[in-house]
Amino acid sequence: MEQLNNAFTLFLSLLVEAIPFLLLGVLLSGLLLFFVDERKLVKLAPKNPILGAFVGSCIGFLLPVCECGNVPVARRLIVQGVPLPVAVGFLLAAPVINPIVIWSTWIAFRDQPEILWLRVIFSLLIATIIGWIFSRQGDVKSLLQPAVALSMAKPLSEEDPEKPTLLRSGNFMLGGGESLEAKMVASLERKPQFSLAERGNMLLDNTMQELRELGGILVLGSALAALIQTFTPRELILGLGQGSVSSVLAMMLLAGLISICSTVDAFFALSFGGAFTSGSLLAFLVFGPMFDLKGIGLLLSVFKPKAIFYLFALAAQLVFLLTLFVNFNIN
Amino acid sequence: MLLISRLFKGLDKNWLDAIAVTAWGALLLNYWLNGSLSILIHPSYFWLAAFTGFALLIIGSIKAYLLFKYPQAKPSAAGHVSLLPGNWAIGLLLVTAIAGLLINPRVFTSSKAIQGGVTENSAITRSQPQSFRSQVKPEKRSLVDWVRTLSAYPEPDTYSGQQANVSGFVVNSTELGSNYLLLSRFVITCCAADVYPVSLTVKLPADQQYKADAWLAVTGQMITETIGGNRQLILVAKNIKPIETPRNPYEH
Numbered sequence: 352m353e354q355l356n357n358a359f360t361l362f363l364s365l366l367v368e369a370i371p372f373l374l375l376g377v378l379l380s381g382l383l384l385f386f387v388d389e390r391k392l393v394k395l396a397p398k399n400p401i402l403g404a405f406v407g408s409c410i411g412f413l414l415p416v417c418e419c420g421n422v423p424v425a426r427r428l429i430v431q432g433v434p435l436p437v438a439v440g441f442l443l444a445a446p447v448i449n450p451i452v453i454w455s456t457w458i459a460f461r462d463q464p465e466i467l468w469l470r471v472i473f474s475l476l477i478a479t480i481i482g483w484i485f486s487r488q489g490d491v492k493s494l495l496q497p498a499v500a501l502s503m504a505k506p507l508s509e510e511d512p513e514k515p516t517l518l519r520s521g522n523f524m525l526g527g528g529e530s531l532e533a534k535m536v537a538s539l540e541r542k543p544q545f546s547l548a549e550r551g552n553m554l555l556d557n558t559m560q561e562l563r564e565l566g567g568i569l570v571l572g573s574a575l576a577a578l579i580q581t582f583t584p585r586e587l588i589l590g591l592g593q594g595s596v597s598s599v600l601a602m603m604l605l606a607g608l609i610s611i612c613s614t615v616d617a618f619f620a621l622s623f624g625g626a627f628t629s630g631s632l633l634a635f636l637v638f639g640p641m642f643d644l645k646g647i648g649l650l651l652s653v654f655k656p657k658a659i660f661y662l663f664a665l666a667a668q669l670v671f672l673l674t675l676f677v678n679f680n681i682n
Numbered sequence: 683m684l685l686i687s688r689l690f691k692g693l694d695k696n697w698l699d700a701i702a703v704t705a706w707g708a709l710l711l712n713y714w715l716n717g718s719l720s721i722l723i724h725p726s727y728f729w730l731a732a733f734t735g736f737a738l739l740i741i742g743s744i745k746a747y748l749l750f751k752y753p754q755a756k757p758s759a760a761g762h763v764s765l766l767p768g769n770w771a772i773g774l775l776l777v778t779a780i781a782g783l784l785i786n787p788r789v790f791t792s793s794k795a796i797q798g799g800v801t802e803n804s805a806i807t808r809s810q811p812q813s814f815r816s817q818v819k820p821e822k823r824s825l826v827d828w829v830r831t832l833s834a835y836p837e838p839d840t841y842s843g844q845q846a847n848v849s850g851f852v853v854n855s856t857e858l859g860s861n862y863l864l865l866s867r868f869v870i871t872c873c874a875a876d877v878y879p880v881s882l883t884v885k886l887p888a889d890q891q892y893k894a895d896a897w898l899a900v901t902g903q904m905i906t907e908t909i910g911g912n913r914q915l916i917l918v919a920k921n922i923k924p925i926e927t928p929r930n931p932y933e934h
Contacts, residue, residue: 357794360787364722364874366778367713370706371727371734458727459872552748559699559745566706567771570778576875585797622875625798 354581362577365622369455369569369615376451376614377561381554383414393431400436404482407433407440408475411448414441421445422649429499429653435491436482443666444478446613446640447471456636459617460624466632469677473637477669484665485658494658496651565612572611576622588626595678598631599671606639613640630678638670696749698772704742705779710735712783720930721787723873789931792853792894795866795879820844820904825867826933829880838906838915846882846917849899849925852892853881857910861886865900865917870932877932883909885918892922899923 392410397403407428414424425442429435446452447470460466485494492500579588592598602623611619616639620632642663650659713719714732723731818827820841825848832841853864866881884900885907892898902919909916 353791353793356788357790359785360721360790360874363782363787366782367710367719367722367731368727368873368875370710370738371730374734374737459876462871555741555745555748558741559696559703562703563699563772563775566702566775567773570774580875581794581797585799618873618875621872624876625878 358577358581361580361622362573365573365576365618366569369573369618370566372451372455372614373565373569373612374558374562376449376612377558377565379451380414381557381561385550385554390431393428393433396433396437398434400434400486401479401483403434404436404440404479404486405475407437407482408444408478409448410437410441411445412450414445422653426499426653429495434486435488435494436486439485439662440478440482442478443481443641443662444474447474447637449613451614452617452640455614456617459621463624463629465681466629466636469633470636473633473670473673474640477637477641477666477673480669481662481665485662494654496653496655499653565614568611569615572609572616572619575609576619580622585626592623592627592631595628595630595675598628599634599674599678602627602631602635603638603667603670606635607642609639611639616640628678629681630674630676633677634670634674637674638667641666641670694749695769695772696745698769698776700742700745700749702742702772702776702779703738704746705776705783707735707737707739707742709779709782711739713787716786717929718787720932721789721874724870724932724934725930727872789927790868790874790877792851792866794877795851795853795864795868795881798868798877798879821847821901824848824933825850825865825882826869826880828882832915838904838913841904841915842906844904845901846904847899847901848882848917849897849928850881851927851931852894852896852898853879854894858883860891861888862909862916863892865898867933868931870934880933883914883916885916886922887919890922892924897925897927899925 392413397406411421421442424445425438428441429438453467453471456467456470457464485491488494590597591601602620609619616636620635623635624632647659650662654662710731713722714728714735719728719731821844823831823846828846828848832838848865850865850867853866855862855864858864863884863886864881865884866879868877868879870877884902885905886892899922900917900919901921902917905916905918906913907916908914
């Protein structure tokens with residue numbers, strides 16, 4: 352009973368600390384949809400593969416999305432003609448290169464600021480490297496789904512200039528139908544289709560929807576963290592968590608299995624802070640936002656399966672090597 | 683899980699959203715007003731939780747008002763991909779908010795301190811050594827001040843004869859004799875998920891024993907003693923007073 356009480360307190364503390372950041376992340380990404388014009392970003396995207404991948408990795412600051420929202424945006428970017436390295440860089444780094452994610456990581460790891468810096472640096476580095484590797488593939492259509500590749504073939508200029516950005520090709524999520532995001536951006540167009548009240552209503556609906564979906568996952572993640580921390584024998588946790596290699600592998604596996612939102616995953620990692628190596632915490636914080644089990648379905652709407660395999664295999668290897676380096680040299 | 687799914691099946695999802703978001707707003711504000719936040723998170727973030735409580739209450743209320751005023755209005759969220767099946771996500775949020783409103787969080791007990799390694803060398807339980815205030819007079823040092831000073835200058839003889847006046851909760855250790863206890867506190871950095879225990883060994887007067895988790899204020903004198911082959915600093919209690927669990931049970 353005592354342990355149940357401890358687990359319940361732990362569970363609530365994770366939620367109470369994380370929910371403000373979840374709300375801020377959802378509100379910020381919703382609001383920025385009104386202000387950031389993706390078409391301008393597309394025009395500014397560099398053609399140089401390395402520079403492009405790096406710039407793509409940094410776009411998350413302008414389009415703050417967690418790993419639940421990055422795939423549809425990356426898909427839109429590809430279809431609108433953004434070079435592949437830019438889109439891949441964005442896909443992998445955007446969930447971390449995001450003001451709310453950076454703030455929550457700083458709050459969670461105030462005593463270990465290197466976790467924040469290395470999280471940002473590793474995410475940028477890995478996203479840039481993989482973006483560059485993908486640029487080496489001459490025919491990008493062999494990596495993309497036929498529908499996306501076909502959309503790319505149509506130059507942007509052929510599309511109706513009056514048509515809102517997100518109502519153009521490739522702007523629909525897997526389920527089909529018009530996405531809420533699409534409607535929100537449509538509301539910014541020159542011929543206003545939506546009144547201020549309607550825009551407010553859309554923002555409200557978007558906020559409720561995101562809070563519901565991401566909040567549900569957060570509840571599950573917090574419960575899992577509380578149960579592991581309370582009921583797993585200390586010897587087992589320390590045995591796994593203090594090994595340089597085993598701790599990294601364990602946290603990467605956990606990151607793959609748990610789909611906790613990147614705005615709040617720092618608090619989840621923090622609950623393992625005492626027992627696990629810094630490198631393994633970094634592995635969780637860098638690999639988690641890149642590899643998302645639930646996002647594979649969405650990714651299949653953009654990439655062919657072999658491209659997704661390469662994407663994740665490269666990400667996993669780079670995360671493993673970099674965080675192992677941290678464990679051996681920085682810890 | 684199945685029960686949650688069945689419970690909410692058929693209920694209007696939009697109303698459930700509004701209720702769950704409002705309930706979370708109420709929960710955060712309730713914790714802020716009744717002081718439970720101090721059990722859950724570091725005081726630096728109370729304002730953030732309170733602000734979020736207000737925001738969620740307002741968002742949920744506006745949604746409920748719109749649903750009430752325009753009951754036929756369709757949600758503008760078509761084509762959305764759900765991460766959890768059916769109403770599970772909203773069910774989990776709502777059930778958690780209700781459970782939080784019904785059951786107040788409690789201060790961690792000594793079993794958590796033992797799980798956190800309070801009886802061992804505490805180095806492994808800490809992410810990094812904290813700053814300490816060596817200028818503080820010995821009798822003014824808190825329990826955490828003592829532990830931090832000791833970790834910086836570990837020679838116990840340095841402190842022999844100094845007066846101490848500390849408070850904390852009791853952890854009974856099987857490794858120590860029955861006339862000893864570990865007076866402990868949790869140190870918090872961000873939220874209760876990262877707390878780690880610190881403790882001082884207290885030598886009790888001959889005929890006294892205290893139950894685990896009891897909160898005590900102890901005054902006494904520091905001595906050096908060898909227990910289990912280790913020379914260590916021991917607080918010999920002269921006066922022990924049971925106290926209420928502090929409103930903020932953690933040290934920072």
